[in-house]
Amino acid sequence: MAEARDPSPAPDEVVVAVEACGLCGSDVHSLQNGEAADGQILGHEFSGRIAARGRDVTGWAEGQPVAASPLGSCGKCRICARGLNFRCPAAPNIGINRQGAYAQYVAVPARQLVALPRELPVELGAHAEPxxxxxxxxxxxxxxxxxxxxxxxxxxxxxxxxxxxxxxxxxxxxxxxxxxxxxxxxxxxxxxxxxxxxxxxxxxxxxxxxxxxxxxxxxxxxxxxxxxxxxxxxxxxxxxxxxxxxxxxxxxxxxxxxxxxxxxxSCAFSDETYRESVDHLVAGRVPADRLISERVPLDGTPDALVRLRTPGTLVRILSRPWD
Ligand SMILES: [Zn+2]
Ligand SMILES: [Zn+2]
Known part of the structure; x- marks a missing residue:
């Protein structure tokens, strides 16, 4: 595993200290098939706390727990208007074609954040993407x-x-x-x-x-x-x-x-669906936490992605980069 530099936020971005990132089958396959670009950090199912804010970011506080949609969107084009953010040609997607959350820190455009309540485990937000x-x-x-x-x-x-x-x-x-x-x-x-x-x-x-x-x-x-x-x-x-x-x-x-x-x-989701998912998780309407089979630290993540090729009884693994 190579060392990557910690990101700094662009003016409209925050840096999130990643609390948890779900290991996704699409990451398993892209690594197995050698499809991930050199230097690409994967990981797109994550939540964490805001660690730094870009100069134009308002309405968000350092230390605030957040879930973040990995899907970039310009919010203006015809494709975004259809809710197909992931296909927006103007905005890359975190953990796919911009740096992802199998890392301690990840930079996120502020428009992709959804607030989490302080009284719940931050990890819960990592279920919002799937x-x-x-x-x-x-x-x-x-x-x-x-x-x-x-x-x-x-x-x-x-x-x-x-x-x-x-x-x-x-x-x-x-x-x-x-x-x-x-x-x-x-x-x-x-x-x-x-x-x-x-x-x-x-x-x-x-x-x-x-x-x-x-x-x-x-x-x-x-x-x-x-x-x-x-x-x-x-x-x-x-x-x-x-x-x-x-x-x-x-x-x-x-x-x-x-x-x-x-x-x-059906691939990915709209911003509206992502916000609804966070609502369902926060309100306790879905038993998502029951799916977690294992939590692994950052240095155990590459091995866990290999083990998921033959999952056996494994259902879902969370990477917890600060453990
Ligand atoms: Zn995924
Ligand atoms: Zn767009």
Missing amino acids: LSVGSQAVKLSGAGAGDPVLVFGVGPIGLYAIMALRLAGAGPIVAAGRSAGRREAAADVGADVVLDTRSRPVREWAEESGTKFAAALECSAAPGAFGELLDLLEPGGTCVEVALTPEEARVPLFGMLSEGLHLVG
Whole structure:
């Protein structure tokens, strides 16, 4: 691990002393595949305390606990107006193409901050990013009260999506996955039915129980999954691809139009969704803290990112750079 210089804030930025940063599967993959640029510090699911302020920053105090969206946005272009900040060509994203939070300090544009209350553990804010990813997918799925929904894949994103579905009142929520530890977590955070895809295909369960889904969230990146989920939808249903996958899925266009299906991709989230996620966490509406399997110090973070290639019973690991 190379030493990096501590950042200093630009005029409209603060420097945050990182309290916790969640280890994300996208970091695991980009390191495994050698996609991260040289010198790039990863880490985009974080919270901490303001350590320094740029000269134009007002309304924020040093020592104040904050969660921070990693997504830059200019707030002016057509892409930002659609809530797709992460695609804004004018503003880079923390831990992706500007320096991230697997570090003691990270510089953050003040507009990306959301205040946390002083009386709660600051670490709680590190759940806001993945909960937002799950919530955005649920919003795009259109799932609401009383809608049967399938969450295919119970890695962290699937698990946060389950929490978001509960918040939306959807149900029954059927979760399907391969890892025993993560299936247990799925039940723990609110899935009504949990299926082991190693022993039984979801299609079989759906046929036997006579279930068709209003929405299916593809969170597994398993080859062929997206196409298979389309068959499990009720007319007018929505299939959302949430996992990052290079697969080129085959889509039966006649089935799509004759059944009136909606096919959607969901990546990242809007500023509004991020603020809502912080609200849910602060109000204690989601059991996110139950997902933490391990906390590791900064020098244990590279090894933990390697261990997550084969997660076994690991669900979620937090890097805590000051421990
Ligand atoms: Zn992530
Ligand atoms: Zn923009």
